[in-house]
Amino acid sequence: MLKDTNCGELRSADSGRKVRLAGWVHRRRDHGGLIFIDLRDASGIVQLVLNPENAAAHAAAHRARIEWVLQVEGEVRNRDAATVNPNMATGEVEVVPTTVSILNEAATPPFYINEPVDVDENLRLKFRYLDLRRPEVARVIYLRHEVVRHIREFLYARGFIEVETPTLIKSTPEGARDFLVPSRMRPGSFFALPQSPQILKQLLMYGGVEKYFQIARCYRDEDTRANRVAEHTQLDLEMAFVDQEDVMALIEELYTGIAQKFGSGSLLQAPFPRIDYQDAMNRYGIDRPDLRFGLEFVDIAEPLRGSGFQVFAGALQAGGQIKAIRVLGRADMTRRDIDELTEIARSGGAKGLAYIGFTPGELRSPIAKFLSETEIASIKTLTGAEDGDMVFIVADQPAVVARALHEVRTSLGQRLGLIPEGVLAFAWVTGFPLLEWHPDEQRWDATHNPFCGFPESSREHLQPGGDPGKAASFQYDLVCNGAELGGGSIRISNRADQELVFSLMGHSPEQQADRFGVVLDALEYGAPPEGGVGAGIDRLIMTLAGTENIRDVIAFPKASSGSDPLMGSPTPVDAGQLEELGLLLKPSAPQA
RNA sequence: GGCCCCGUGGUGUAGCGGCCUAACAUGCCACCCUGUCAAGGUGGAGAUCGGCGGUUCGAAUCCGCUCGGGGUCGCCA
Numbered sequence: 001m002l003k004d005t006n007c008g009e010l011r012s013a014d015s016g017r018k019v020r021l022a023g024w025v026h027r028r029r030d031h032g033g034l035i036f037i038d039l040r041d042a043s044g045i046v047q048l049v050l051n052p053e054n055a056a057a058h059a060a061a062h063r064a065r066i067e068w069v070l071q072v073e074g075e076v077r078n079r080d081a082a083t084v085n086p087n088m089a090t091g092e093v094e095v096v097p098t099t100v101s102i103l104n105e106a107a108t109p110p111f112y113i114n115e116p117v118d119v120d121e122n123l124r125l126k127f128r129y130l131d132l133r134r135p136e137v138a139r140v141i142y143l144r145h146e147v148v149r150h151i152r153e154f155l156y157a158r159g160f161i162e163v164e165t166p167t168l169i170k171s172t173p174e175g176a177r178d179f180l181v182p183s184r185m186r187p188g189s190f191f192a193l194p195q196s197p198q199i200l201k202q203l204l205m206y207g208g209v210e211k212y213f214q215i216a217r218c219y220r221d222e223d224t225r226a227n228r229v230a231e232h233t234q235l236d237l238e239m240a241f242v243d244q245e246d247v248m249a250l251i252e253e254l255y256t257g258i259a260q261k262f263g264s265g266s267l268l269q270a271p272f273p274r275i276d277y278q279d280a281m282n283r284y285g286i287d288r289p290d291l292r293f294g295l296e297f298v299d300i301a302e303p304l305r306g307s308g309f310q311v312f313a314g315a316l317q318a319g320g321q322i323k324a325i326r327v328l329g330r331a332d333m334t335r336r337d338i339d340e341l342t343e344i345a346r347s348g349g350a351k352g353l354a355y356i357g358f359t360p361g362e363l364r365s366p367i368a369k370f371l372s373e374t375e376i377a378s379i380k381t382l383t384g385a386e387d388g389d390m391v392f393i394v395a396d397q398p399a400v401v402a403r404a405l406h407e408v409r410t411s412l413g414q415r416l417g418l419i420p421e422g423v424l425a426f427a428w429v430t431g432f433p434l435l436e437w438h439p440d441e442q443r444w445d446a447t448h449n450p451f452c453g454f455p456e457s458s459r460e461h462l463q464p465g466g467d468p469g470k471a472a473s474f475q476y477d478l479v480c481n482g483a484e485l486g487g488g489s490i491r492i493s494n495r496a497d498q499e500l501v502f503s504l505m506g507h508s509p510e511q512q513a514d515r516f517g518v519v520l521d522a523l524e525y526g527a528p529p530e531g532g533v534g535a536g537i538d539r540l541i542m543t544l545a546g547t548e549n550i551r552d553v554i555a556f557p558k559a560s561s562g563s564d565p566l567m568g569s570p571t572p573v574d575a576g577q578l579e580e581l582g583l584l585l586k587p588s589a590p591q592a
Numbered sequence: 593g594g595c596c597c598c599g600u601g602g603u604g605u606a607g608c609g610g611c612c613u614a615a616c617a618u619g620c621c622a623c624c625c626u627g628u629c630a631a632g633g634u635g636g637a638g639a640u641c642g643g644c645g646g647u648u649c650g651a652a653u654c655c656g657c658u659c660g661g662g663g664u665c666g667c668c669a
Contacts, residue, residue, distance in 0.1 A: 027629075027630080027631095029627090029628050029629065029631050029632095030625090030631090031625055031626055031627075031628065031631075031632085032623095032624065032625040032626075033625070033626035033627095034625095034626040034627060034628075035626090035628095036627075036628050036629065036631080038629070047628085047629070049627080049628090051626075052626075065620095066619090079627090080627085082627085083627055083628075083629090085628095085629055087629085088629080091629085108602065108619075108620060109602085109603095109619095110602060110603075111602080111603055111604090111619095112603065112604090112618085112619080114630085115603095115618090115630075117603070117604060117618090118604075119603065119604080120598095120599085120603085120604095120661075120662095121661075121662070122660075122661055122662090123603085175668080175669085176667080176668050176669080177667085177668085195669095196669090220668065220669090222667055222668045223593095223666085223667060223668080225663085225664080225668085226662090226663070226664090228668070228669095347664095347665085448669080449669090477669095484669070487669070534669090536669090559661075559662090560661075560662060560663080561660085561661070561662090565661095
């Protein structure tokens with residue numbers, strides 16, 4: 001090895017040790033006589049001190065520039081009390097080199113490596129190998145490694161085996177758009193990259209593997225978002241002979257351990273609270289509520305049923321709802337805040353955002369004049385508002401109220417500073433309906449995935465004449481701080497039930513055989529009761545690292561535009577490759 | 593596909609019709625400097641303002657198109 005010691009690990013106790021270090025020049029302070037070099041390697045940074053008395057080493061240090069690669073042999077010594085740097089992990093010591101070898105010179109980097117300045121992201125991605133040298137970037141990549149390692153060790157210890165599944169699989173038109181890979185052996189046919197190993201892991205269960213997991217790459221050819229990229233990684237896990245509680249208990253133990261070991265803050269609640277889906281929708285308007293703050297919805301429809309205020313009465317007559325959020329002590333909120341919140345409510349689909357500020361004396365509310373004193377008093381009582389509080393109200397169809405008021409709640413949480421730093425608010429959401437009606441396509445669709453099981457008590461709803469929307473499911477979602485971190489279910493384990501669900505979803509027997517024939521056939525040969533989860537690794541790391549951008553937790557991410565500034569992909573390919581694949585490009589497509 | 597925002601020396605920003613033959617910080621280069629840790633000091637090099645076209649006596653600054661990037665809705669679990 002060119003080094004026998006890591007820079008970042010040197011401490012006072014190492015004083016007197018002869019060490020060999022190698023790393024990059026993080027910073028250089030050349031006093032002409034004395035030269036200080038901060039030498040950085042993967043472990044951290046340590047200060048070198050070069051004295052003119054050692055002419056060769058001093059000359060090399062004088063010549064060295066930022067990001068040059070050095071090898072140093074020297075002695076560790078304690079710094080004088082006056083020169084100790086308490087801001088550095090290695091600040092009590094420094095290394096006095098006897099030799100300094102320049103292993104490589106370096107061009108001036110296109111952006112700062114030694115300062116956490118916001119640099120144009122495209123430039124960072126283009127020079128990702130330099131970006132990764134930045135300690136704050138590297139930190140997250142190391143965190144990710146440690147978390148995945150923890151997951152593996154946790155599951156190995158509980159008898160899980162890690163099985164790889166193919167990344168060239170069969171395309172199905174369900175769900176997200178597939179990435180396609182043309183087949184050379186069978187021109188005109190395509191593989192798809194998996195959106196998840198769902199079917200394969202079920203087949204593993206049918207194959208007698210009782211405890212499987214995989215850190216699996218998943219692909220979806222859809223537009224990106226801050227927390228969504230074309231390829232992401234999930235902890236894919238499946239177990240045989242379990243019920244819902246078994247899977248949830250296992251995952252909860254795993255995530256509790258991760259939060260305690262790697263979370264920068266505290267777990268809000270453990271064991272994780274459980275929220276019924278309908279309850280979550282009622283109280284937060286979303287199935288992945290952020291439980292770090294309150295501002296729950298209150299249903300205030302009842303006393304307004306016969307109201308003279310048409311906006312309220314009309315909404316109720318049309319089968320809608322009226323819900324409110326009470327904001328403690330903010331009746332004096334600025335006009336600007338209110339306007340912005342109104343705009344947010346509108347973007348969520350609401351026609352407007354009503355409010356009543358319970359200011360002492362006269363109410364602060366453009367709608368108060370349309371409401372009776374009794375109605376206002378009822379709103380006050382139901383919301384628990386007191387003088388000085390503000391109440392926001394949305395009246396509309398349930399889906400609109402949920403969405404608009406959720407956006408308002410989230411914005412209020414942010415703008416009022418109600419979201420505590422470093423808190424991890426995990427929760428389970430259960431009790432999802434099995435199916436939901438898709439008006440556009442005029443058919444039922446699975447809320448989670450079509451293999452999700454259902455309790456016997458729901459069977460009647462799935463029979464002819466029943467209301468499939470009432471069927472319960474064995475689905476569970478893990479949420480944290482308003483993000484869905486994972487979800488899973490106990491699967492259907494017999495052919496008849498699976499066919500029943502597919503049929504309700506509008507798949508003909510032919511379509512079922514074509515798309516899911518393997519699963520249906522396999523279910524006939526003694527499938528065990530089984531279930532599992534798919535849990536997003538990227539989002540988990542985002543939550544732990546406290547970053548808003550999924551690219552921060554991926555070593556070599558694609559840009560938001562879906563391209564890769566580092567490698568320059570995607571690119572056209574040459575005519576010979578296309579020929580082999582039996583592909584012909586449309587004239588409008590750029591040619592290689 | 594729609595909407596919003598951004599694009600000025602290596603980097604981050606300022607300038608938003610003539611005072612800009614473009615400013616500031618930092619980085620870079622040279623010299624001085626033995627205790628700094630965002631070292632300090634002196635001097636120097638470095639951008640025609642993403643691209644194209646237009647308006648104007650005059651454009652980094654206004655308009656149109658276009659390219660690149662970011663966010664968001666649609667889409668997506």
